[in-house]
Amino acid sequence: MSIMDFHLQQLEQKSIYILRETKARFKNPAILWSMGKDSTCMLYLCKRAFFGKLPFPAIHLDSGHDFPETYQFREKIVKEWGVNLIIGKVKHETDKISGTTEGLNKAEALKKLLEDYKFDALIVSIRRDEHGIRAKERYFSPRDKDFRWNFEKQPPEVFNYISEFKEASHVRVHPLLHWTELDVWMYIKERNIPFNPLYLAKNGKRYRSLGYKEVTHPIKSDADTIDKIIEELKTSQIGERSGRELDKEKEYVMQRLRELGYM
Amino acid sequence: MREIPIVLIGHKDHGKSTLIGRLILDTKSVQETRLKEIQEVDKSSGQKFELAHLVDTFKEEREREMTMDTTRAILKGKKRKYQLIDVPGHKELIASMLTGAAGAQGALLVVDVNEGIKEQTRQHLEIAKLLGIEQLGVAVNKMDKVDYQQEEFEKVIQKLREVLNKIGYLSERIDFFPISAWEGDNVVKRSNKMDWYKGKTIMEFIEEDIKEPESFRDLPLIFLVQDKYPNEDKEILVGPIESGRLRVGQKVLILPDKRECEIKTIRDFTGELLEAEAGQNIGIEISQEDKTLSGVSRGNVITSLDSQVRTDQEVSGEVFWIRAPSDSNLVLECGTASVEGQLMEPKMITEGQTTSYRILLSKKMAVFPRSRTILGKIVLKDKGKIIAVGNIQ
Numbered sequence: 183m184s185i186m187d188f189h190l191q192q193l194e195q196k197s198i199y200i201l202r203e204t205k206a207r208f209k210n211p212a213i214l215w216s217m218g219k220d221s222t223c224m225l226y227l228c229k230r231a232f233f234g235k236l237p238f239p240a241i242h243l244d245s246g247h248d249f250p251e252t253y254q255f256r257e258k259i260v261k262e263w264g265v266n267l268i269i270g271k272v273k274h275e276t277d278k279i280s281g282t283t284e285g286l287n288k289a290e291a292l293k294k295l296l297e298d299y300k301f302d303a304l305i306v307s308i309r310r311d312e313h314g315i316r317a318k319e320r321y322f323s324p325r326d327k328d329f330r331w332n333f334e335k336q337p338p339e340v341f342n343y344i345s346e347f348k349e350a351s352h353v354r355v356h357p358l359l360h361w362t363e364l365d366v367w368m369y370i371k372e373r374n375i376p377f378n379p380l381y382l383a384k385n386g387k388r389y390r391s392l393g394y395k396e397v398t399h400p401i402k403s404d405a406d407t408i409d410k411i412i413e414e415l416k417t418s419q420i421g422e423r424s425g426r427e428l429d430k431e432k433e434y435v436m437q438r439l440r441e442l443g444y445m
Numbered sequence: 446m447r448e449i450p451i452v453l454i455g456h457k458d459h460g461k462s463t464l465i466g467r468l469i470l471d472t473k474s475v476q477e478t479r480l481k482e483i484q485e486v487d488k489s490s491g492q493k494f495e496l497a498h499l500v501d502t503f504k505e506e507r508e509r510e511m512t513m514d515t516t517r518a519i520l521k522g523k524k525r526k527y528q529l530i531d532v533p534g535h536k537e538l539i540a541s542m543l544t545g546a547a548g549a550q551g552a553l554l555v556v557d558v559n560e561g562i563k564e565q566t567r568q569h570l571e572i573a574k575l576l577g578i579e580q581l582g583v584a585v586n587k588m589d590k591v592d593y594q595q596e597e598f599e600k601v602i603q604k605l606r607e608v609l610n611k612i613g614y615l616s617e618r619i620d621f622f623p624i625s626a627w628e629g630d631n632v633v634k635r636s637n638k639m640d641w642y643k644g645k646t647i648m649e650f651i652e653e654d655i656k657e658p659e660s661f662r663d664l665p666l667i668f669l670v671q672d673k674y675p676n677e678d679k680e681i682l683v684g685p686i687e688s689g690r691l692r693v694g695q696k697v698l699i700l701p702d703k704r705e706c707e708i709k710t711i712r713d714f715t716g717e718l719l720e721a722e723a724g725q726n727i728g729i730e731i732s733q734e735d736k737t738l739s740g741v742s743r744g745n746v747i748t749s750l751d752s753q754v755r756t757d758q759e760v761s762g763e764v765f766w767i768r769a770p771s772d773s774n775l776v777l778e779c780g781t782a783s784v785e786g787q788l789m790e791p792k793m794i795t796e797g798q799t800t801s802y803r804i805l806l807s808k809k810m811a812v813f814p815r816s817r818t819i820l821g822k823i824v825l826k827d828k829g830k831i832i833a834v835g836n837i838q
Contacts, residue, residue: 189447191724198726199671199685206672206743230714233676233728310517314502317516320544333503333514338540338767338831340547341822343778346829362519418476437503 186372193361194227194369199342200321200357201231204303205238208353211303212268214292215240217252217259218392219377220307220358223366225263226375227357238305240265241295243288245272247394255378262376270295284394293329296352305355311362312422315437321359324350363422364415371408382406390422448519448528449655452549452578454542454569457534459557460586462512464626465529466496468648471633474521475499496627500531513538515545522652534565539797540767543834546572551580551655553647558585558623561601562608570612571799572765575835577817582620582650583609589625593638598623620654622647659817661688661723665754666697667818668747669781674728681712681728682741684781688818689749691729692720699731700746700811701756706731744782746811746820754813754820760786761803762814764825764835769794776826777804779837780819784810788825802835812837 204211213228215221228236242256260267272291296304310317320339324347325331331354337345347353358366370377380389387400388411405411453461469475480499487494492507500516501507512533520527532545546552552573556566573581583605591597598621606616622631623642630636633648645653666689673680691697695708709730711718721727731741748754760777773788786806794800804825813820814837825833 192447195685195724195726202671202683202726231726233674233712233714311519314500314516317500317518318502318514334505336514336541336544338544338834340543340824340831340834341819343824343831343834345826345831348829 187368190365190369190372193365194230196360197224197227197357198231200355201228201305203322203342204305204355204357205232208303210299210301211238211305211355212299212301213238213240213305214307215242215265215267216307216392217242217248217256217378218307219366219370219381220309220361222259222377223370223375224305224307224358225259225265226373229263236263236265238266239268239299241268241270241292241304243270243272243291243295245274245284245287245394247274247284247396249380249392249395251378251380252392255376259376268295268299284397289329301352303353303355305357307358308356309358309361309363309366319354319356319359321356322347323354323356325352325354327351364412367408367412367415371412377408381411382408383410448526449551449657450517450528450530450549451520451551451553451651451655452530452532452546452573453553453555454532454546454573455534455555456557456560456563456565456569457511459534459555459560459563459566460584460626461534461555462497462500462531463495464553464555464584464586464624464632464647465518465531466499467626467629467632468520468529469499469518470496471629472521472648474519511535513541515541517545520651522648524652527651527655532569534569536565536568536797539568540831542569543572543576543765543767546578547576547834549573549576549578550658551582551651552578554581554583555586555626556583556601556605557587558591558597558601559587562604567608567612568797570608570614574613575763575765575799577822577836580655581609581614582622582647582654584622584624584626584647586624586626588623588630588636588639589628593623593625593630593636595623595639595641598642620644620650622650661818662690664688664723664816664818665752665813666691666747666749667752667754667780667813667820668697668729669819670741670743670745670747671781672743673741676728676730679730681710681730682747683726683728685726686721686723687780687820688723690720690722691727691747693718696750697731697747698750698752699741700748700754701809702740702745703756705750744780744784746780746782748811754811756809757812758806758809759803760806760810760812760823760837761790761801762823762836762838763799764802764823764833765799766794766796766833768796768832770825770827770832772827775804775832776829777806777810777823778826779810779812779823782810783826784808799835801838802833814838 270291308316383403383406388403405414515532530545532542602621609616624631631646667687669684671684709732784806786804790803824831
């Protein structure tokens with residue numbers, strides 16, 4: 183084994199196992215890619231799991247409201263890694279942009295895309311430590327015909343065993359569920375994975391989580407290198423998504439959105 | 446280092462979620478902004494702030510004052526980090542409890558000093574034992590409600606000892622902690638209201654007594670065939686090494702057919718490796734007499750020539766029934782293998798019970814009975830759905 187931290191190795195290996203399970207169990211999986219640190223890390227993990235190849239297409243739910251740096255980063259990775267990119271157009275009434283509409287409109291666009299392409303599994307890079315509602319997820323989580331998440335009837339997931347999902351419209355797969363924000367950054371550093379430059383501090387501010395430019399705010403930070411980000415996260419008392427209006431409006435917004443099919 | 450998973454088990458309303466809330470609050474494991482957010486939501490929805498709201502994040506959970514789904518919270522200790530796993534204590538939500546408890550390294554049983562042993566106290570203990578959780582501590586909670594009286598504590602633990610012994614936990618080796626999760630007594634801070642108690646706090650127990658998960662490196666080789674990928678003009682077998690070690694040139698057996706072959710190459714993303722060990726997900730090429738991989742597929746197991754891993758067509762052990770099967774034709778899953786079979790015993794099944802079982806399979810399967818590996822752990826499926834979880838004896 184390489185000299186990488188044992189903890190990171192365990193995280194990586196578990197994710198690889200889940201990605202290979204996804205390939206073995208589903209006919210037509212896709213990865214949701216926001217160009218953020220987590221989903222880019224996921225693409226990289228796919229390369230590791232499948233010996234350098236990316237067997238699944240990557241979906242970008244694109245509203246035109248992402249930051250310019252995000253689009254540049256997308257083009258760079260698509261070219262370097264040979265990503266099969268599918269763009270799902272997100273429609274917006276420009277005067278009505280808020281955290282909630284960001285979530286709802288993306289969920290709507292995703293629904294159409296899954297129907298058009300008949301994807302049966304969607305790999306999503308959520309983590310338990312991001313949000314109390316996301317902590318309730320499973321690695322393999324079915325969504326019903328109306329795309330709803332029925333958290334009261336989640337099937338058991340015991341050891342590595344899961345049920346079949348005959349009634350599901352598609353299954354959400356969460357290979358990063360057990361990672362933390364700090365783990366992701368330590369892993370990016372260790373594996374030298376490219377990331378969006380907006381995460382680095384400029385003039386005393388940096389983005390910790392990326393969404394629409396209108397509803398995403400930077401945090402105060404002097405972390406202008408990846409090492410400084412790691413140091414900052416080790417002591418931070420501020421939640422990762424504190425710059426995202428989507429989660430802040432009210433605690434239960436996230437639950438409602440997830441039930442409706444949001445990521 | 447990886448967080449050590451610890452599950453909190455016990456009957457509903459005995460204080461599992463509150464104890465998690467207290468642990469993460471008093472160790473400053475929860476971010477201040479998160480705590481403030483929860484307090485604000487509680488205020489705006491007219492609810493009293495509860496420690497349990499740190500883990501009970503669904504609206505319905507807070508309104509109904511119960512945990513409905515399993516969740517995890519990180520606990521930061523001085524030496525190590527832990528994942529505290531909350532599970533529902535309601536009988537109807539047992540599938541969620543199993544999901545949370547499987548894979549835990551240790552368990553904390555929470556018992557209300559007033560209510561004592563209830564239905565799920567016993568049931569959760571049985572499940573913990575069945576899942577192979579050996580490290581257990583017992584928190585006797587709500588001591589503040591009995592004026593911190595030693596007699597009340599002793600009364601409950603006397604009965605608990607009987608139940609523990611019956612289920613197979615050696616009660617003389619188990620620690621009992623008199624606590625109040627709500628007040629914080631003996632959780633992280635030592636209580637000044639129970640001078641009669643000289644033992645550890647919950648946090649001291651977690652930090653000092655819960656052992657790290659053991660490595661499977663020195664167990665017999667188990668490579669689970671998960672899938673087959675084309676690689677240039679050949680095929681490679683991919684999967685995890687569940688236990689043991691593997692090296693190029695090693696002679697191995699493919700189960701259940703017991704075909705002998707040799708490991709030709711081992712590879713991962715970085716290229717070819719000379720050896721690999723438990724915990725790694727790899728790809729291998731094998732050479733065998735007929736030169737092809739035909740017949741080798743998902744569900745097969747590769748093991749060493751002298752291994753104790755064996756093949757059986759009749760499998761027995763103990764299972765917990767999430768629900769009763771609709772008929773006796775079931776599917777047994779073990780490792781990556783999935784084989785149909787006829788359930789011979791038991792004849793009568795009540796959901797929520799742990800029983801012994803015996804199943805006659807349609808073909809042989811690789812198993813490693815009584816081991817801590819995945820080949821000692823099974824599920825039974827009825828029409829694709831997991832209905833029972835257990836072990837192979």
